[in-house]
Amino acid sequence: MAVGNVAAAAANVRPSRSAASGMSDLAIRNLFIIPTVAFLIVFNIFPLLYSLGYSFTDYRASLNEPANFIGLQNYRELLADPFIWTNFAITAKYVIVSVGGQMIVGFGLAMLLNRSFRFKGLVTTLLLLPMMLSMAVVGLFWKLLYDPSWGIVNYVLAPLGLGHLDWLADPNLALYAVAITDIWMWAPFVMLLSLAGLSAVPQHLYEAAAIDRAGWWFTFTRITLPLVTPLLLIALIFRTMEAFKTFDLAFIMSGLNETELISKRLYQMAFREWQTGKSCAFAYIVLIVVVAITNIYIKYLNKAKER
């Protein structure tokens, strides 16, 4: 009798149902998890492994010829190519300027917005608009702003004696011009995450600091910054990964070699030269670099969380 009660109870429990949706675990697995895993396997994991195989071949998609195994030759050639190292150096410079700028501007804006004032919601929404635009539109839009003859950037800089800068044609300026555009577009993303972090700082900490007559700098460095750091690091990880992969802006805005980021070179190698095997190897080198940088950040993120 007791056994029968337990079985009946178990029958009532299985299959368990989500209280909110009324769907069984089985249905959730079949409807959501299996398609997602299948999608990941077909569109992410399989191409990833397939392209890894190609990276060890001389395969060219433009020719009707089979792929020949050439071992590490593609990797050796790429790592010995001075142009590729130049592309990496340009990309590193771009990432430092662009992400550094986004962090400073984004966090600064968040500090300014982290108080009560009229139309705060409207101002915040307006500041978020750039990141909602398409990269291509932003690139074309800023090309006009940078026009040396009638662009607004030079018009604004004219009183400072800087009204004749040829932003996108000057090899010394072009990369910075693209980075400034990226900062304009993505600083709001950092601002959003920073604002979330700032609003989560317990007010009683500030009250205690005020009672102890702590100065602004002391409060900022000892309370605000440490508590916001984990979110800032998350923003840093996302923005670094994205900046490292930047293609659209540089492709649209400038044709100079000084703006040839690795993604742009990878695109040329894969889809202009049709060096399929070599471009797969290049993509893997880029992947390894991005994963390595991200791991360093994550290590710091974990340390920051432990504090």
Add this chain to the structure above:
Amino acid sequence: MVSRTWTCLFGGVAFATAGLASLPAAAQELTIFWAEWDPANYLQELVNEYTAETGVTVTVQTTPWPDFQTKAFAEFNAHGDAYDMVVGDSQWLGAGSTGGHYVDLTGFFNEHDLGNVMAPATVEYYAEYPKGAGKYWAIPLEGDAVGWAYRKDWFEDPAEMAAFKDKYGYDLAVPETFAQLRDIAEFFHRPDESRYGVAIYTQTDYDALAMGFENSLFSYGGDLGDYATYQVDGIINSDEAIAALELYKELYGLTPPNWSNAFFQEGNQAITENLAAMSMNYFAFFPALVNSATNPNADVTGFFANPKGPGGEQFAALGGQGISIVSYSSNQEESLKFLEWFIRDDVQKRWAELGGYTCSAKVLASDEFRSATPYNEAFYQTMFIVKDFWATPEYAELLIQLNKRISNYVQSGQGTAKEALDGLAADWKATFEKYDRY
């Protein structure tokens, strides 16, 4: 009962299917792939007449220029049959033929004696691969080459003419040599007046910078290399080539601001927006300059052929394309019928009337064609002095290497012309060695 119903149903379907199969083939559809520009619109108008004549619907599908090569080869690589014919760039011949993407049209070519029907340069560069092998992969469709537009009103202004003669000691007129072109560009280069000397190609996305540089290179007596032996060292970095590159850089210094990424659109804008005295562009883009709806300076815009170099040689960079049948198309027979129609004299004449640059030697040489527009005479003369880029399967690698080396020198101001071209010769030699060309 149920069984009988199903039998009747299947029988009906089978009968209907057999009936449909025995009907004469329905009117076919053909798709031609080309870049997005005015000549593609003219071609669509032309093929509409083929549709009216035969009932076969022909669609000219286009994509923007920077995407053209990528999209075409992505389809070829997938062995897709989305396009029956492609109006491919002359440089594609090597990759298209050796890659098995183009149908061999040698039989068709010889049967219709197209080697004599079409202008010699168009046969050599748009159709034949390898050069001199007598194998043909395309029918010359759109002839094109680089020419120049200039501001007649600036050139003919008496005050400007007097000032020019005072400064340079000869009359201000259409330049016959690159030295004169440089002088005129320098004379009109007045940034304080927002007026500049010359507009040239500088874009490195595809072949713009290469085609621009070729104009001075070829006329200076230089060359890209020996297309038969693949020798490049001593040719692309010869003294003539170095002098030509130095001139190109000098011209770049006389362009409007923000001119590091300029191609055909910017070339025409230089004239329509009063920016430059002279502008390099393909003849195919000149119709917009004689149309007052698109060029407020249409009445005062003139045209001339690429000038001579210091040794008196005169060449120009070739543009234009031939039409090839895609080997993955299931409509190859119908495509051949279309090409038979296209090469007819009356159709070639009509093609020219619509605005296309016919490659038919007879139509090109006719007075009617040569006087049809202000630039047709310059085009006709240019088509006898054209040279083209490498058409080997690895041309895209060669092009990117050239863009990198030349752009480093011209736009970025790094190193000397000799260093740039020595580097290019080394790059190209390594590329040819990689593909066992020696």
